[in-house]
Amino acid sequence: MDTDVIVVGAGPTGLTLANELGLAGVRALVLERLPERTGQSKALNLQPRTAEMLQMRGWLEPVLDRAVTAVPGGHFAGMPLDYSVFDTRFPYQVGIPQARVEEFLEDRLAAYGTPVLRGHELTGLAQDAGGVTATVTGPRGTHDLRAAYLVGADGGRSTVRKRLGVGFPGRDGRVSMVVADVVLADDEALPTTWRLPPVEPGRAGELFLVPLGEGVFRFLFGGPEQQGIDRDSPVTEDEIRAALRPAHGFRPRLREVRWASRFTDASRQAERYVNGRVLLAGDAAHIHFPAGGQGLNLGVQDAFNLGWKLAAQVKGAASEGLLETYHTERHPVGAAVLRNTRAQGVLLVPDDDVLALRGIMADVLATPEANRRIAGMISGLDIRYPMPDTPAHPLLGTRLPAPLPSGRGLLLADDRPVHPWRDRVDVSAPHEGESVLIRPDGYVCWAGTTNTPGLTDALTRWFGPAK
Ligand SMILES: Cc1cc2nc3c(=O)[nH]c(=O)nc-3n(C[C@H](O)[C@H](O)[C@H](O)COP(=O)(O)OP(=O)(O)OC[C@H]3O[C@@H](n4cnc5c(N)ncnc54)[C@H](O)[C@@H]3O)c2cc1C
Incomplete structure (x- = not known):
């Protein structure tokens, strides 16, 4: 064996898992296709339950040092949720770009001597009774690595999942949107806090403009112009400029585009998270519309659920069926997030009938019981395993x-x-x-x-x- 566990993907899920395995004294290595960190961040937040889990390991403090802000409460399709009703040290979201969380997690792997092999792509996969053989293509060509277990934390287009042939039922995207980090010219009217703009008729497509510091803003949009465009086609500056429509009563001036990419509201979940010696976690196991800020959190919590179970399995210390509980516990949690993000997608359509529904939903969410129910779900605090x-x-x-x-x-x-x-x-x-x-x-x-x-x-x- 070259190692005990091969983790494919150095995103937040794979890096959390590698840390958990390292902490348990299990040998692991991480394969990452990208030759270096991009510094780009899709996610911007840690939900309360993720913050609690990092805190329980003593890993939160350095993460907080890298945070931009604390976001009071959460939201459901832009309607505010009050997290202060929960008995938690974190009745808020930690506003932090995903890249900073990844950087922290990757750096701390050095403590365990866990290598992150950048520029190494998993291109093939086979398993037998004794282990897993991963075919890896890297700077020095293609070679095989052998391990007892392999975890696909390789994102929504997971090669591991495809090689396994695991079902990924759900639906394709219906809505195409753009995420862009942009530098805007100074203007007093620019937002200074992380707030979603109201969903109103005539404001179709503008979802999000929030400050990340040093003049950089996160901009999410998706109007009629973005529909039907191939997901991999580059986002143009003109497209972004046109979308920076008068928000907050003015038109922000674009100085620079740091990075931009397209995403959709596709919603799919792997049928099986545990497939013999190969497991799926994070976006490799579930994709959904990023409403409410849940995807990274779901993946990190998959990793916290899986890490100690897989470590026990590798050491031969696990009772029968322990590893299988990773699937039975986490699949329903993922399914619930897919449901709530699909519901949020509907509620974000700026159509008169939907606005009527939003009005009613906002009234309902203002009641303590409804707030507790929905906020419990989005924050991750309501998870209860059988x-x-x-x-x-x-x-x-x-x-x-x-x-x-x-x-x-x-x-x-x-x-x-x-x-x-x-x-x-x-x-x-x-x-x-x-x-x-x-x-x-x-x-x-x-x-x-x-x-x-x-x-x-x-x-x-x-x-x-x-x-
Ligand atoms: C616009 C947008 C905004 C979002 N905002 C939020 C938010 O605010 N809050 C939130 O919680 N979530 C958010 N998300 C979701 C979040 O970004 C993802 O859920 C998260 O990145 C999943 O992490 P992961 O580690 O599972 O996968 P990824 O982050 O996709 O990481 C997978 C890694 O695997 C590598 N890889 C892929 N294939 C291979 C291979 N064959 N071999 C080796 N390496 C490979 C990739 O290069 C990548 O580094 C957002 C998503 C989008 C699109």
């Missing part, structure tokens, strides 16, 4: 933000020794008088009192047989 055959408890399957810097599990209890799992589970004081077992990804997999049964079963199920 914990079969475990005594019921209100905390079961929910997140419990606790420091987990070791990447091991955590038993909050004082009187239930976990000696046979001591190498995999840390122990700390009880949680509000109760005993709680937390998985490495921060979700509760057993809770109760000293008399509640099932602790040994939960330890075995999630952390492997006793030693």
Whole structure:
């Protein structure tokens, strides 16, 4: 074997996963087609649950140092969501360009000696009972690499997914849009905060103009002119200039286009995330309209769900079926994001009937219950994994933000020794008088009192047989 795990793709998903594997002491390498970082960012935010997960590893502080702003609350198709109703240290989004998150994650891989092989593209893939063979084309030609497992975190057009032949049902894009980072001439009327413009008749296509600092603005648009254009055709400066229509009562003046690209509202999800020794994560497993700022967050959280399970599998310490729970837990979460982004896509059409619907939706979202429901979904804070055959408890399957810097599990209890799992589970004081077992990804997999049964079963199920 050349390594234990090959991670294909040095985007936010692959880099998070590589860090999780490194933390667990598993040998991994990352293949990245691009010869160097582009510095370009599609995503601009970390949702509260992603911030919590980085915090639990002790990785958030340096990320916050690179952030641009804190965005109060979230939004659903531009309608505000109040995150302050949640019990979280992060009732806001961290406004940070994706490239800065990637840079942080890639730099910290050095701590584990995990190589990121840039300019190396996965071009072929085969698996057998003993491992995976990846065909890699790089600066010195084409060669094979052998590993026990391979994870396709290679984005929406994933070669891994295509080579596997896994179904990717859903629908193609109906709407074509442009994302551009532009430098605009100074003007008092330019927005200074991250706000979506109102959806109004006659304002079709302008979705977003927000400051990223140093005169750079993120501009998202997609009017009638953009429809039907091939996704890979270059975005022209004239196209951007024409789209910078009088926003906020004036027409911004374009100085420079830093980068621009097209995207659509295509919505598809891989049928299987776990395919023998090959797994899919992030955009390789799901693509959708970027409404609400969820895609990067979904991918990073896929990686936090998968990393410790795959590490246990590689070490031969996993109970049967552990790896499969990556699919059973994360596929429904991805499906829910696809549903909500499709719904948001409809609500963003500036049509009179849709505006009527938006008015009603805005009224509904202003009620505490609806806000909690939708904000829970967009923020990632409402995720609750099924914990079969475990005594019921209100905390079961929910997140419990606790420091987990070791990447091991955590038993909050004082009187239930976990000696046979001591190498995999840390122990700390009880949680509000109760005993709680937390998985490495921060979700509760057993809770109760000293008399509640099932602790040994939960330890075995999630952390492997006793030693
Ligand atoms: C306009 C726009 C705005 C967005 N805004 C947000 C937002 O605000 N918030 C949010 O959460 N999400 C947002 N997203 C979504 C977010 O950018 C993606 O979900 C995220 O990039 C997915 O990360 P990933 O690591 O799974 O895939 P990617 O970021 O696509 O990374 C995949 C990597 O794999 C590499 N690769 C591909 N094929 C191969 C191969 N064969 N061999 C080796 N390497 C390969 C690629 O070069 C790339 O570096 C937005 C998306 C768009 C289009």
